[in-house]
Amino acid sequence: MASPFPRILSSVIATFSLSCALSAATPVNPIRLDTVGYLPEAQKLASVDAPCSTFDVIDTATGAVVFTGKASAPVLDRDTGERLAHVDFSAVTKAGEYRVEIPGVGSSAPFQVSNDVYRDPFILVTRAMYLWRCGTAVTTTYEGVTFHQDACHLNDAWTDYINGKHEKLDGTGGWHDAGDYNKYVVNAGVTVGSMLRAWEDFGPRIEKIGLDLPESGGRIPDYLANVKWETDWLFKMQAPDGSVYHKISALNFCPFIMPSQESAPRYFVPWSSEATADFVAMMAEMSRDIRPYDAAYADRCLAAARKSYAFLLAHPAEHHCDQSEFHTGEYATDDAPIRLWAAAELWEATGDKAVLGDLEARIRASKAKVEQHWDWGDVQNLGYFRYALSTRPGRDPALLAEVRKNIVATADRIVATARADGYGRPLGDIYYWGGNGCVARQTMNLETAYRISGDKAFRAAMLDALHYLFGRNVHGRSYVTGLGFEPPMNPHDRRSASDGIIPPWPGYLVGGPNPGPADWHDDERDFRTNEIAINWNSALIYALAAQLPR
Ligand code: 9MR
Ligand code: ZN
Numbered sequence: 001m002a003s004p005f006p007r008i009l010s011s012v013i014a015t016f017s018l019s020c021a022l023s024a025a026t027p028v029n030p031i032r033l034d035t036v037g038y039l040p041e042a043q044k045l046a047s048v049d050a051p052c053s054t055f056d057v058i059d060t061a062t063g064a065v066v067f068t069g070k071a072s073a074p075v076l077d078r079d080t081g082e083r084l085a086h087v088d089f090s091a092v093t094k095a096g097e098y099r100v101e102i103p104g105v106g107s108s109a110p111f112q113v114s115n116d117v118y119r120d121p122f123i124l125v126t127r128a129m130y131l132w133r134c135g136t137a138v139t140t141t142y143e144g145v146t147f148h149q150d151a152c153h154l155n156d157a158w159t160d161y162i163n164g165k166h167e168k169l170d171g172t173g174g175w176h177d178a179g180d181y182n183k184y185v186v187n188a189g190v191t192v193g194s195m196l197r198a199w200e201d202f203g204p205r206i207e208k209i210g211l212d213l214p215e216s217g218g219r220i221p222d223y224l225a226n227v228k229w230e231t232d233w234l235f236k237m238q239a240p241d242g243s244v245y246h247k248i249s250a251l252n253f254c255p256f257i258m259p260s261q262e263s264a265p266r267y268f269v270p271w272s273s274e275a276t277a278d279f280v281a282m283m284a285e286m287s288r289d290i291r292p293y294d295a296a297y298a299d300r301c302l303a304a305a306r307k308s309y310a311f312l313l314a315h316p317a318e319h320h321c322d323q324s325e326f327h328t329g330e331y332a333t334d335d336a337p338i339r340l341w342a343a344a345e346l347w348e349a350t351g352d353k354a355v356l357g358d359l360e361a362r363i364r365a366s367k368a369k370v371e372q373h374w375d376w377g378d379v380q381n382l383g384y385f386r387y388a389l390s391t392r393p394g395r396d397p398a399l400l401a402e403v404r405k406n407i408v409a410t411a412d413r414i415v416a417t418a419r420a421d422g423y424g425r426p427l428g429d430i431y432y433w434g435g436n437g438c439v440a441r442q443t444m445n446l447e448t449a450y451r452i453s454g455d456k457a458f459r460a461a462m463l464d465a466l467h468y469l470f471g472r473n474v475h476g477r478s479y480v481t482g483l484g485f486e487p488p489m490n491p492h493d494r495r496s497a498s499d500g501i502i503p504p505w506p507g508y509l510v511g512g513p514n515p516g517p518a519d520w521h522d523d524e525r526d527f528r529t530n531e532i533a534i535n536w537n538s539a540l541i542y543a544l545a546a547q548l549p550r
Pocket of ligand 1: 153177178328330527531532533
């Protein structure tokens, strides 16, 4: 990715060492646990980076010791190099607020135990998608602070790069991508896919929750209306021939200004097969999910999906677009995984035998290799999950058995990885750009495997992902703005950096440590570890939706 910062600053950021990052910051609490909290019946573990033997759990309301236990012997954590003991306070099941106290070590951050401990976080993180809206004013008040953005990018966008003429075509709406304000169809793919998958897997629980959106009170449930804001925009990204424009973007990332202040021209960027395939999948999926509430919209989505699918069949070669004049997000990748997901969603939406044939040929060609951790380029996983859990008839039983077996085997590896990690991190010792989002998205592998096998270990490991992201990590901090203990205060988010308000916009998961376990810097310049992005938030939405009360 072209850097929005001078090369020299990027290399300064990149050369922060693990030790420097650990020692330069305020001291890290050695008792690391989920600072948001735990479900009553769930396993509850803290990782302790200090010698310890016994520990107490204190009820913060009364000061009473409600549980006393013994810490495990310390174990060397391979990636951080720390010797971590575990304390297990699963026995604390009564709703309340608590902290762990260890003689000679100190006291943990407070945490909740409650049946609906992830409900408010779910609302916050889902509403954060609304706050990402482009082309409209948005406002929210959180913990007494009001955040506001005026309507932005009302001139989206110019056609210079798609037809050689300097004309305006309506490309308003949609979500900004991340800490930057551009709009990319490929990253919309995994985002809409993860959010709609949450609706399909946990809809009855989600539907009970109001999101207080401008659309609230209408005939479409809030959660779907929230996603529809993006599909409304996607229609504008489809060319008359069915190809789909890759993105709407300025030539460069803008400085830290509010979105309504960005005046640089923004352009439609030519079609790509990746964007076209993602479009097919998103529109086919939306057509199914929204049909009970708005059949006409569902029909429009399905017609658009079919049209772009036909275009893809007529253009089987991978087609990346020329982005050479653009120094913004690229989101260029192998299109085969995305074509697989597109076929899966269109088949599920229509039951069309020819589309199933295409899907199964693609699954065979891919060897049904389920990815253990994945992001915007690996949406074949969404295709496998769809294929495996569909109730439609007609699948090849041998292939179906193979896909299901691979999903379960991959989830087994995720569970083993989490168990072997000192912080229960389901991604283990792998760290890359956006790793936090991938930790959250692994919960989809686990939920799918659970639905296939019924093995409760998968459901338990889904909580490990949340615990890591909310503070059971080397920093002992929450990685989500506005939630838990010492959350990020300076995310790489242009709104947060330029609105003149101290707390950052709430409900956003930052990319996380990269390239090492401690390489996270709560510094607004550090787009490599401290940026926010729609794809990562969507994964956290899925992970939280899975834990909503029934
Ligand atoms: O999430 C993307 C990551 O996988 C890539 O390695 C990185 C570099 O290309 O780009 C990330 O996506 C960024 C996008 O290019 C522009 N908007 C912000 C995204 C999050 O950092
Ligand atoms: Zn905008």
